[in-house]
Amino acid sequence: MIRRTAALAAALTLVLSGCTGDPPDTEPREGLLRVLAGSELADMEPILEQAERETGVEVAITEIGTLDGAQQVVSGKADGRHDAIWFSSNRYLSLHPGAQARLGTATTTMMSPVVLGVRRSAAARLGWDRQAPTWAQVAEAAGQGRFTFGMTSPAASNSGFSALVGVTAALSGRGSALDAAGIDAVAPRLREFFEGQRLTAGSSGWLSDAYLRRQGSGVDGLINYESVLRSLNAAGRLPEPLVIVHPRDGVVTADYPLTLLASAPGHARDAHRRLAAYLRRPDVQRRIMTQLHRRPVNPEVSAAGFAPVPAELPFPARLDAVQALLGAYYDRIRRPSRTLYVLDTSGSMQGERIEQLRTALVALTGGAAGRFERFYNREEVTLIPFNGAPQTPLSYTVPAENPAPVLARIRDTAEGLKAEGGTAIYDSLLRAYEVADRQIARDPDRFTSIVLMSDGENTEGADSADFHARFAGLPERLRGVPVFPVLFGEAAAGEMERLAGLTGGRVFDARSQSLDVVFREIRGYQ
Numbered sequence: 001m002i003r004r005t006a007a008l009a010a011a012l013t014l015v016l017s018g019c020t021g022d023p024p025d026t027e028p029r030e031g032l033l034r035v036l037a038g039s040e041l042a043d044m045e046p047i048l049e050q051a052e053r054e055t056g057v058e059v060a061i062t063e064i065g066t067l068d069g070a071q072q073v074v075s076g077k078a079d080g081r082h083d084a085i086w087f088s089s090n091r092y093l094s095l096h097p098g099a100q101a102r103l104g105t106a107t108t109t110m111m112s113p114v115v116l117g118v119r120r121s122a123a124a125r126l127g128w129d130r131q132a133p134t135w136a137q138v139a140e141a142a143g144q145g146r147f148t149f150g151m152t153s154p155a156a157s158n159s160g161f162s163a164l165v166g167v168t169a170a171l172s173g174r175g176s177a178l179d180a181a182g183i184d185a186v187a188p189r190l191r192e193f194f195e196g197q198r199l200t201a202g203s204s205g206w207l208s209d210a211y212l213r214r215q216g217s218g219v220d221g222l223i224n225y226e227s228v229l230r231s232l233n234a235a236g237r238l239p240e241p242l243v244i245v246h247p248r249d250g251v252v253t254a255d256y257p258l259t260l261l262a263s264a265p266g267h268a269r270d271a272h273r274r275l276a277a278y279l280r281r282p283d284v285q286r287r288i289m290t291q292l293h294r295r296p297v298n299p300e301v302s303a304a305g306f307a308p309v310p311a312e313l314p315f316p317a318r319l320d321a322v323q324a325l326l327g328a329y330y331d332r333i334r335r336p337s338r339t340l341y342v343l344d345t346s347g348s349m350q351g352e353r354i355e356q357l358r359t360a361l362v363a364l365t366g367g368a369a370g371r372f373e374r375f376y377n378r379e380e381v382t383l384i385p386f387n388g389a390p391q392t393p394l395s396y397t398v399p400a401e402n403p404a405p406v407l408a409r410i411r412d413t414a415e416g417l418k419a420e421g422g423t424a425i426y427d428s429l430l431r432a433y434e435v436a437d438r439q440i441a442r443d444p445d446r447f448t449s450i451v452l453m454s455d456g457e458n459t460e461g462a463d464s465a466d467f468h469a470r471f472a473g474l475p476e477r478l479r480g481v482p483v484f485p486v487l488f489g490e491a492a493a494g495e496m497e498r499l500a501g502l503t504g505g506r507v508f509d510a511r512s513q514s515l516d517v518v519f520r521e522i523r524g525y526q
Contacts, residue, residue: 013480020482026060028083033271036078037086038158039063040204040225040258044222051278057271060338065202065524066092066158067372073261074099082180083268084261088112088158088225088254095319101216104260106436107276109284110294113251113309114162117229117242118221122147132248132310135170142196150199150214151223152207155326155372156524159204162252163223164329165322166313167193170249176315178247187333200447202524204228206506213504214480215239225254230293253295326372331400337526338439338446340432344454344488346387349419353455353489360516361414364523365407373520375410376405380446382435383413386428387421388460393435427452427461429499430470433478439478448481449526452499453515455489464495471502479503484522486510 026034041061048059054349062082064072070093072078073085079102085093090106093099116138117130123129126141133141141147152160169175171193172186198219201207208231212220215238222229226244233241258279260272278284285296295303316322343357362382366374377379382395394413398406429502432450440448458464471479482505485496489511506525510518 019378028268030267031056031271032058032060032083033268033275034081034083035059035086035258036064036069036072036082036084037061038066038069038088038503040088040159040228041086042205043231044348046291047279047284047287051275051284055274055278057268057275057278059275061086064216066161067155069093070096070099073102076102078261079103079263080379082261083264085259086256086270087259088256089162090259091315092161092258092322095316095322096241096321099119102262102370104262104264105272105276106257108297109256109258109276110288110292111253111255111297112225112227112294113246113253114159114166114223115226115229116149116223116245116247116253117232118403119240120148120243121240122220123243123245126389128245129243132245135167135193135247136189136249138247139167139171139193141193143192145195148196148198148218148220149223150201150207150211150219150221151197152204153524154329156202156521157204157207158254159207159224159228159472163221163400164256164325165315166250166252169252169292169315169326170247175212176317178316178321178325179318180321183321183325183328187328190329190333194329197335198526202521206525208232210504211236212484221245226295227293234293244307244308246307248310250311251309252313252315253309256294276516289511297368308424330372331377336380336446337376338380338382338436338443338447339375339526340382340384340393340436340450342428342432342450343383343385343417344387344423344425344456345385345391345417345419345421346423346456346459347420348423348456348489351419354417354419356515357453358414358417360514360519361417363516364412364519365411365414366404369448373523375403375407377401381410382432382439383410384428385417386424386431387419389424390428391430393431395439406480423454423456423458423462424460424462425458426467427485429467430462433471433474433481436481437475437478444459444477447526449505450483451486451502451519451522452496453486453488453510454484454491457490457492464498467499468502482506482525483526484508486515486518486522498526 014172067085074096095317154161154164171189172182174182199210210306258276280298282300285298285301289296377400380397382393384393385391396410481501484505485507496507508518
């Protein structure tokens with residue numbers, strides 16, 4: 001029988017459980033392979049359905065980000081819960097001491113470099129349709145305002161992580177010898193590069209959707225997997241196709257190793273062997289190439305229609321260098337964030353629910369959240385509690401140096417939230433857009449987003465129809481601010497889905513997992 005967790009819709013063979021690393025409801029048994037995998041592998045579902053019919057191996061996938069997944073493996077939490085991992089790369093995992101002892105056989109299954117997809121007119125304007133640029137030339141164009149792009153968060157998605165590592169390696173020339181001093185030296189050039197970033201996302205797929213929404217709004221292209229960019233072109237939804245640009249000084253390539261965990265039982269080892277052999281069969285490799293636009297790894301299959309891949313850029317050889325690079329990216333290099341939290345503090349939130357909300361917010365000040373999930377240095381954070389009406393917005397800017405006192409003030413505010421009164425969702429959301437309007441006018445150079453958390457239906461003030469009508473009249477700069485609704489308690493799921501679709505956001509479900517986990521997951525989109 002095929003299952004998904006309750007948080008997601010039913011499907012056939014893949015068993016997905018969101019992005020938390022929690023396993024699907026599966027017990028180990030003959031013919032089942034429980035796999036901890038990257039979210040971009042959801043498109044492998046048709047291939048895996050056929051694999052089950054032909055090999056008898058059912059694949060149960062739990063989605064997780066590459067960095068979080070590596071932590072699950074290193075900590076031993078994956079042992080006994082999963083039989084294998086399937087990330088876009090094992091490079092980051094290999095940097096952790098002791099990680100190798102937790103891994104068994106690894107089989108490379110397909111490849112896709114992280115490259116540029118540039119609107120055809122922009123590529124012609126920049127001359128990149130005639131000669132591929134170097135990463136330094138891309139940085140120069142971005143710094144001068146001649147090239148803008150979208151990229152995923154490197155702490156949440158491997159495409160963004162690979163892009164950051166690759167760009168740093170190319171601009172610094174330090175390669176595997178990269179260290180904290182080298183990061184400081186190359187930081188000004190990286191800031192120049194990321195001057196051009198206009199879209200961020202927690203996954204490659206959502207980034208593509210955001211780009212589709214922003215067509216004609218000044219975003220010239222994407223940094224993403226070659227396969228994702230080719231899929232966008234093939235789908236026929238782009239008014240202007242993307243030119244696939246491989247920077248000529250090198251790329252970082254995903255090779256998707258299906259890797260057995262050393263703790264896997266004997267029947268899982270056999271399932272892994274059968275599935276890995278199936279995925280490398282010439283006929284299956286051709287399906288992966290033609291249907292999913294990833295490059296074959298079986299030398300018997302020609303990569304027809306793919307341009308030659310430039311040299312592979314070196315990957316840092318030390319974990320502390322990678323962590324220092326990620327820290328510099330969020331706190332010093334990329335455009336800072338602006339996040340407005342519209343928080344339900346109505347009477348129905350009394351008791352455990354308001355306590356969960358306090359805990360989730362406190363975690364983002366550096367409590368239980370990871371280093372790259374807390375509020376970033378330079379980030380502008382606004383809390384707008386609401387019940388029967390929106391309460392006074394409270395705004396904080398986390399300083400670039402010594403952020404602790406401001407984080408403590410946010411923590412104190414979160415711990416002081418109290419539950420009472422009715423639920424004015426849409427009045428409060430409209431108030432958030434008013435606040436965002438003033439903030440954007442004062443300081444436009446930020447990624448701006450709104451998080452809406454409510455445990456029930458709207459009972460006061462404007463309703464959903466009123467909000468949709470008002471939203472249509474907002475200026476373009478505000479209509480580009482996404483709302484990320486969080487389902488909690490008895491929240492109206494249908495209304496929240498429509499709200500996310502209207503604003504270009506995404507719904508997150510805290511009804512089947514803890515609110516603090518969901519708040520941390522949203523950080524990849526901010």
